[in-house]
Amino acid sequence: MRRLDCFLLSEDWCSIWPNMMQHALNRDLSDHCPILLSMDEVNWGSRPRRRLKCWGDLPGYKQFVRDNLLSYHIEGWGGYVLKEKLKLIRGSLNTWHHNHTQNLEGRLRNVQDRISFLDAKGEEDDLLLEEIEELHSLSVDFRSLSRIVEQVTSNTQEGGELCSLENNLK
Amino acid sequence: MESINDFLCSSLWGNQNYDFSYRPSVGASGGILTIWDTMEVDVIITRSLAHVVIIQGKMVKKGADFSLANVYAPCDPLRRQDVWTHLGTIIGNFRETCWCVCGDFNAIRSHAERKSKVVGTFVEDYSHFNQFIDSNILFDLPLCGKKFT
Numbered sequence: 649m650r651r652l653d654c655f656l657l658s659e660d661w662c663s664i665w666p667n668m669m670q671h672a673l674n675r676d677l678s679d680h681c682p683i684l685l686s687m688d689e690v691n692w693g694s695r696p697r698r699r700l701k702c703w704g705d706l707p708g709y710k711q712f713v714r715d716n717l718l719s720y721h722i723e724g725w726g727g728y729v730l731k732e733k734l735k736l737i738r739g740s741l742n743t744w745h746h747n748h749t750q751n752l753e754g755r756l757r758n759v760q761d762r763i764s765f766l767d768a769k770g771e772e773d774d775l776l777l778e779e780i781e782e783l784h785s786l787s788v789d790f791r792s793l794s795r796i797v798e799q800v801t802s803n804t805q806e807g808g809e810l811c812s813l814e815n816n817l818k
Numbered sequence: 819m820e821s822i823n824d825f826l827c828s829s830l831w832g833n834q835n836y837d838f839s840y841r842p843s844v845g846a847s848g849g850i851l852t853i854w855d856t857m858e859v860d861v862i863i864t865r866s867l868a869h870v871v872i873i874q875g876k877m878v879k880k881g882a883d884f885s886l887a888n889v890y891a892p893c894d895p896l897r898r899q900d901v902w903t904h905l906g907t908i909i910g911n912f913r914e915t916c917w918c919v920c921g922d923f924n925a926i927r928s929h930a931e932r933k934s935k936v937v938g939t940f941v942e943d944y945s946h947f948n949q950f951i952d953s954n955i956l957f958d959l960p961l962c963g964k965k966f967t
Binding site for chain 1: 825877880882884892909914916917918919920921922923924925926931934951954956957958959960962963964965966967
């Protein structure tokens with residue numbers, strides 16, 4: 649295998665179109681790969697990835713990102729590898745986000761119901777040690793869930809790419 | 819690709835805003851075809867020389883004078899050297915336009931651009947192709963997506 653095909657450009661050409669990229673595409677019938685020289689000035693690359701601050705609050709987020717980034721095997725120079733990895737993690741994070749933001753209101757309601765149940769029980773009777781601990785962890789859950797709901801909703805209103813979440817919240 | 823016609827080009831291009839220039843193949847190989855978008859590119863001259871099709875004109879939107887050489891270099895190193903010399907002269911004569919030289923050069927620039935199971939006595943001469951690139955001050959952009967073509 650050899651690198652036989654390419655675009656050679658003069659200095660003037662490079663200064664007129666400074667944002668050029670040379671891509672090798674997948675080959676079909678030919679024994680050569682087609683090469684694309686793109687010089688689209690409006691092509692600033694992919695849209696920036698949005699990261700919600702509340703993701704960090706969800707258990708397993710950091711591990712998920714680390715595991716995913718390590719699982720991709722891409723060859724090439726550093727910048728290219730980084731770009732491709734970010735592209736791949738984008739897709740995985742979308743799925744992850746959907747899984748973690750499903751039925752948020754229902755989950756919030758469950759936590760609320762459980763809290764009021766325990767509160768009511770505490771009014772009548774002394775709570776067990778486990779129940780007091782549960783109550784503490786429920787309030788933590790409640791706070792982090794409400795933060796997620798808030799961020800996801802405001803994100804949706806900005807017309808971001810997470811608009812399908814709106815349907816999840818309804 | 820011994821003869822190219824409008825029907826073939828329009829099916830390749832997809833719409834009617836195109837023009838083309840070609841060099842017929844000799845037997846099964848050596849054919850070169852350049853098609854361009856007439857809304858983007860105003861081609862004034864097309865030249866056909868051995869193993870190269872050159873188009874020259876103006877980029878409509880940028881107003882820049884350009885020359886584009888589409889190359890299908892021969893496998894034989896001596897004949898390839900002739901192509902570099904000939905093309906180098908033309909590039910020198912039209913230095914005031916910006917240049918793009920593209921295609922299948924049938925040559926590589928260094929050992930890193932080859933991967934082969936055969937290790938042995940065959941030593942490829944990179945110097946002529948490199949000399950052509952350097953003396954005409956051309957740039958080879960890094961290739962994204964694959965190492966080999």
